[in-house]
Amino acid sequence: MRVLLVNMPWTPVDVPSLALGILKRAAAEKLDDVEVDVVQANLDYVDWITERYEFNLHDYVYYALGTYFQGVGDWVFSSALYDDPQWRVEEFKAGPGAGMTEEELRLNLDLHALAPDFVRWLTERLLAAEPDVVGFTSTYQQNVAALAVAKQIKQTAPGVVTMFGGANCDGPQGEAVHRAFPFVDFAVRGEGEASFPQLLSALRDGTGFAGIPGVCWRDGSGASMVNPMATKPLPPAEIVGPDYAGYFERLEESAAQSWVDPKLVIEGARGCWWGEKHHCTFCGLNGSFMQFRSKSPGTFLAEILALVAEHQVLDMYVVDNILDMGYLTSLLPMLTDTGYDLRLQYEIKSNMRRHQLETLARAGVVHVQPGIESLSSRVLKLMDKGVTGCQNVRMLRDAAACGLSVSWNYLYGFPGEEIADYTGIIEQLPALHHLEPGGTTSRIAVERFSPHFNRPELGFAELTPHRQYRLIYDLPDADLTDLAYLFEAPAQGISTATADLLDAAMAEWVTEFQHSQLSYADTGGEIVMVNRRKHFGWSVLRLTDPVELATFRLLDQPHGVAGLLRKLREELPEVTADDLTALLARWRGLGLVFAEGGHYVHVVPPVTNEELLRIDMNELFGLTTPADPAEPAGPADAEPTGDALLAGAAVPVPV
Secondary structure (H helix, E strand, O other): OEEEEEOOOOOOOOOOOHHHHHHHHHHHHHOOOOEEEEEOHHHHHHHHHHOOOOOOHHHHHHHHHHOHHHOHHHHHHHHHHOOOOOOOHHHHHHOHHHHOOHHHHHHHHHHHHHHHHHHHHHHHHHHHOOOOEEEEEOOOOOHHHHHHHHHHHHHHOOOOEEEEEOHHHOOHHHHHHHHHOOOOOEEEOOOHHHHHHHHHHHHHHOOOOOOOOOEEEEOOOOOEEEOOOOOOOOOHHHOOOOOOOOHHHHHHHOHHHHOOOOOEEEOOEEOOHHHHHOOOOOOOOOOOOOOOEEOOHHHHHHHHHHHHHHHOOOEEEEOOOOOOHHHHHOHHHHHHHHOOOOEEEEEOOOOOOHHHHHHHHHHOEEEEEOOOEOOOHHHHHHHOOOOOHHHHHHHHHHHHHHOOEEOOOEEEOOOOOOOHHHHHHHHHHHHHOOOOOOOOEEEOOEEOOOHHHHOHHHOOOOOEEOHHHHHHOOOOHHHHHHHOOEEEOOOOOOOHHHHHHHHHHHHHHHHHHOOOEEEEEEOOOOEEEEEEEOOEOOOEEEEOOHHHHHHHHHOOOOEEHHHHHHHHHHHOOOOOHHHHHHHHHHHHHHOOEEEEOOEEEEOOOEOOOHHHHHHHHHHHOOOOOOOOOOOOOOOOOOOOOHHHHHOOOOOOOOO
């Protein structure tokens, strides 16, 4: 039996498909007489389109990531699915196209018109390999492109079996795909390591399909039959590692080779240990199985090292929804000891402490996604995130201290949120301009499998499939409802006016981040800070007063005023509540602390950059004038200040 597994646009071109790599290995381990190959059709599309059209990496990312919430990538291929180059063009112009530039609109219309030609070309190429089975993984905006090719295959070679799987086929979505599109012979729902080899075995041996968990199949009349999904997730020992044979060789031959540096995709765990206890209200990840399971550290380490040795690639995406905290004392030190210059990207929880982030950094983690989502404790509680606004700011500060880059988004539109949850935050964002800003600011959509979807009492009772699905598909409402992952509801939470203020403040943060700096050096007897932020005019600040030193050090962690005062009085009993309140107010005015929900945390990372360290050392040895805003400027012949040093002034450092 010959099986082709197809990775369609618009999945990213810089990584192989984890799902297809796992299925390829699972089939090879259980079926000796089945030949499985992965077709990198996303790379095929890049090569096909660049020969016919001016198309680049920016354009590909636009479809793969930038327009997901508009469904533009799926719409481009809807012309091929419905065999109509003009499929809903006018509706597109009046919908998503109305907010596009002239160049963006032309790109979408041209690719929409060309899509049927690519689908025919790819179908001929797939069938030339004489497959018995062609399977498609469908996640995010791969669905319509995959459906279009499956339809063309069945029209051209009816005897070839077509299969679908992936996140777009989980639960009711897989039922809808199978029910609505008769050219899809099978839909595999849930984890495929067990069911996919069983399905291939049943096809080979001519046995029935009724006992294979999660599979949708057709009876003799062509009617859709739906098997119940597995009631338990796969144990970690049965989660196989991927086989990426062929991807890197195909990338080397592709026009995309000059666009990207390839990366590996690895998986140590499935599910979410936080979500098992407190499912974040907006999160639809993990689909049918939330239960957290992780591979043993030794198994995962061996898998990583084998992939590195085979493909000579050190950059890796870890797709785990959350870090197994046990890995901090097992897997990560083992990775550190390998001596490999790994560059890992990991999803973590935002309440991790600095020493834990340092462990990540030593092991080769360079980028984290901590799920920050908001800086308001009250809104975070509405999300059931289990963290506070000050903890999220601490994460941004400590990640900067450890050299970790951070991806996060600012979400709003939660039922029960108020204007006051945002105004105080917006006012303080300039103090954070030296820390990594959020990538996007957006009102939430309702995702299938999320508590917002499953529990209308949380505030989203009137759900309809997102408008993109009506633009793309020609299906009855019932099928659209089951097919959709994103849903719309009457807007909740803050008004558009408040959202616009947040958008503008976050946009300024993105702009200012590139040339904003704030850091400190603590010598024991004093703390010296250097500042370059647009909204704060001071350059160098020295803390020498015992109360200030003790307070700053305590605010490395979030504290309420009462708790902070109690700890200060253990060493400095003369400190009064008025003294502390005045100090915190002054520091807030200088942009040194973030205040939220009755708690404070300082926002100053320790100095790590050599340029800033040189400045701090000169301040330390008294070679520049004090820069406390409350003190007068030094004489004209004084040594250069921090700003002068940043401008390039030469100052000797005593030995």
